[in-house]
Amino acid sequence: MPDNHGVETLNELLSASLWARSLTPAQLERVEAETQVREFAAGAFVCRKGEPVEQWIGVVDGLVKMTSVGPSGKTTTFTGVTSGGWFGEGSLLKDRTRKYDIETLRASRIALMPRATFTWLLDTDLGFNRFLLMQLNERLGQFISVVEQDRLLEPDARVARSLAGLFNPLLYPDQAADIQISQEEIGYLSGVSRQRVNQALQVLEKAGLVRPAYGGISIVDLEGLRRFGE
Structure with missing residues (x-):
């Protein structure tokens, strides 16, 4: 069941991504060449908690949820990511192992950008750095909202x-x-x-x-x- 805002291929995902709009044609060509797209069935894990963090992840088409299971066995869903979204930059910047699970809620096509490509963009493109600051701030706001939602909201x-x-x-x-x-x-x-x-x-x-x-x-x-x- 695809979303309906037009993202169906890696090229369209990049065209819809704010961070990619400032790239030069040469930069965009390298990103396209080095980023892989994989298909996952509904209910599949794109990545698991504790695995090495080696990729930045984008949703070409589909819907995934970001969750973590606490020591008591309770599962907390931090957020859903739909077509056009990218996530996992915080883990790439500071962690060597992932702190959450990513599971598909429907059949999904997922873009996987290697750590080396992500780091190259970080080192060479000011627009990419500005985007990451914005993205990290937005995700932090989402996670704070999840805590409020879990404890206070009906x-x-x-x-x-x-x-x-x-x-x-x-x-x-x-x-x-x-x-x-x-x-x-x-x-x-x-x-x-x-x-x-x-x-x-x-x-x-x-x-x-x-x-x-x-x-x-x-x-x-x-x-x-x-x-x-x-």
């Missing part, structure tokens, strides 16, 4: 915030107002049962924040979703 608000997180204009600059996502997938991202997601969506629709769309959800009031439950 299910309707958790669903609202999880949906809003997929429409961050800095992380996903070309995301359309309609997103193809199932209630089951929303449940995986928000930590809420599918049945409870259905109830939450009805509440959000009555509040004028979302409306049903073919195969997914249409966002009517993004700021309202972000503030829901405050």
